[in-house]
Amino acid sequence: MEQRLAPNTKLSEARLCETFGVGRMRVRRALLLLSSQGIIELQSNRGAYVACPDKSEAHDVFAARMLIEPPLVRQLAQSSDEIDLTVLIDHIALENAARAQNERTEIIRLSGEFHTKLAQATGNKFIFRMMRELVTRTSLIVGLFGSSENASCPDDEHSNILKAIVSHSPELAEQLLISHLNHIQSGLDMEARQEPQDDLAAILGSD
Amino acid sequence: MEQRLAPNTKLSEARLCETFGVGRMRVRRALLLLSSQGIIELQSNRGAYVACPDKSEAHDVFAARMLIEPPLVRQLAQSSDEIDLTVLIDHIALENAARAQNERTEIIRLSGEFHTKLAQATGNKFIFRMMRELVTRTSLIVGLFGSSENASCPDDEHSNILKAIVSHSPELAEQLLISHLNHIQSGLDMEARQEPQDDLAAILGSD
DNA sequence: CAGATGACGATTGTTAACAATCTTTGTCAA
DNA sequence: TTGACAAAGATTGTTAACAATCGTCATCTG
Numbered sequence: 136m137e138q139r140l141a142p143n144t145k146l147s148e149a150r151l152c153e154t155f156g157v158g159r160m161r162v163r164r165a166l167l168l169l170s171s172q173g174i175i176e177l178q179s180n181r182g183a184y185v186a187c188p189d190k191s192e193a194h195d196v197f198a199a200r201m202l203i204e205p206p207l208v209r210q211l212a213q214s215s216d217e218i219d220l221t222v223l224i225d226h227i228a229l230e231n232a233a234r235a236q237n238e239r240t241e242i243i244r245l246s247g248e249f250h251t252k253l254a255q256a257t258g259n260k261f262i263f264r265m266m267r268e269l270v271t272r273t274s275l276i277v278g279l280f281g282s283s284e285n286a287s288c289p290d291d292e293h294s295n296i297l298k299a300i301v302s303h304s305p306e307l308a309e310q311l312l313i314s315h316l317n318h319i320q321s322g323l324d325m326e327a328r329q330e331p332q333d334d335l336a337a338i339l340g341s342d
Numbered sequence: 343m344e345q346r347l348a349p350n351t352k353l354s355e356a357r358l359c360e361t362f363g364v365g366r367m368r369v370r371r372a373l374l375l376l377s378s379q380g381i382i383e384l385q386s387n388r389g390a391y392v393a394c395p396d397k398s399e400a401h402d403v404f405a406a407r408m409l410i411e412p413p414l415v416r417q418l419a420q421s422s423d424e425i426d427l428t429v430l431i432d433h434i435a436l437e438n439a440a441r442a443q444n445e446r447t448e449i450i451r452l453s454g455e456f457h458t459k460l461a462q463a464t465g466n467k468f469i470f471r472m473m474r475e476l477v478t479r480t481s482l483i484v485g486l487f488g489s490s491e492n493a494s495c496p497d498d499e500h501s502n503i504l505k506a507i508v509s510h511s512p513e514l515a516e517q518l519l520i521s522h523l524n525h526i527q528s529g530l531d532m533e534a535r536q537e538p539q540d541d542l543a544a545i546l547g548s549d
Numbered sequence: 550c551a552g553a554t555g556a557c558g559a560t561t562g563t564t565a566a567c568a569a570t571c572t573t574t575g576t577c578a579a
Numbered sequence: 580t581t582g583a584c585a586a587a588g589a590t591t592g593t594t595a596a597c598a599a600t601c602g603t604c605a606t607c608t609g
Contacts, residue, residue: 160563167371171378180570180591199468202417206409261406265472367593387561387600562599
């Protein structure tokens with residue numbers, strides 16, 4: 136969930152085994168699950184490779200989010216009384232703290248997590264799972280195509296969206312989120328893809 | 343994809359092995375994938391059981407579909423020129439044929455597939471995968487809570503939705519789909535759950 | 550007789566050796 | 580030098596035996 140592995144990196148079973156100190160069975164099981172989530176790609180008899188989304192896939196991810204998230208925040212804004220949003224308020228604080236200290240990695244992670252928690256706030260397991268998958272993929276894409284500076288979400292758009300939700304302004308919340316997604320997408324440079332550096336442990340936390 | 347297994351049925355590895363004539367590895371891999379899709383539930387050291395959605399899960403599934411599908415068909419209706427809808431037209435024909443011959447199993451299967459193909463028509467891999475998962479879960483639920491007669495989708499609502507799409511009527515298409523989902527949901531009897539009969543091969547087609 | 554206890558059988562989880570496939574490297578010939 | 584070909588090495592896929600866990604049933608005790 137942390138985006139720290141160069142796309143197309145080969146994940147050899149043997150290496151993963153000794154890295155995590157587990158048997159090959161566990162590794163293979165984890166790889167299968169990751170591939171079912173589209174995070175890695177399993178090539179028969181050739182090994183596992185970190186997914187490398189292309190331009191078209193990036194477009195699809197944002198199209199899917201543009202389809203789901205606006206109605207989602209609209210719904211949240213309509214029924215935000217029965218819903219616990221303290222988690223999100225705390226989350227905004229975390230984001231600000233990370234931004235204050237300029238911890239780029241943490242900022243990116245938290246930026247994605249905001250949207251995931253937004254979905255989680257609906258209390259709907261399926262909506263949550265769908266958004267988590269889309270956010271994960273978005274992180275991959277931002278890591279690939281994002282320019283170094285504004286790779287994270289623009290400063291306090293999250294805060295504004297949350298404010299619109301708690302103040303029961305569905306239209307405003309929806310509009311802010313649409314703008315937000317557009318900002319993220321337009322912050323990408325679809326041509327020159329840059330390689331992030333390695334760091335195994337992060338993405339494979341789920342043994 | 344066929345809903346032919348009583349929920350809570352235990353899927354023993356040994357039995358699956360000899361049923362499909364494959365090694366235990368293949369079976370375990372398939373079970374893991376099915377569990378990641380929420381179709382079965384893996385209990386540690388206790389085996390795999392067909393998922394048994396409860397009232398609350400059923401509610402969540404329909405809420406999720408209600409969130410996604412209306413914007414989806416609206417979008418399809420707006421941009422249906424650049425999109426190939428012949429698959430869906432053919433599909434309607436298949437549905438009618440099955441309905442004419444009163445093949446209940448086939449009707450249910452095709453009814454779900456209509457919605458999946460609707461998502462596929464967007465050409466968006468992620469939207470397709472999300473809808474397929476939701477439709478699969480819906481099939482489980484309809485099989486559990488659906489009364490025997492109207493378990494399938496009402497007669498030609500699919501046809502009307504498709505017509506609205508091809509005639510570029512986003513609002514109409516959206517409204518028809520909402521009604522359609524409501525019809526399905528209100529056709530469920532959330533109290534008395536009835537047991538479908540067994541039939542292994544269907545759901546596990548993906549070895 | 551009710552409940553607890555322990556052994557047995559069945560099922561799942563794991564490991565390690567084996568087989569199959571792919572990649573690389575080295576050799577040879579054009 | 581370049582290309583094809585073949586052998587060696589490395590990696591993945593599979594199988595089968597072993598270990599661990601769970602459920603059941605019989606037995607024992609209060």
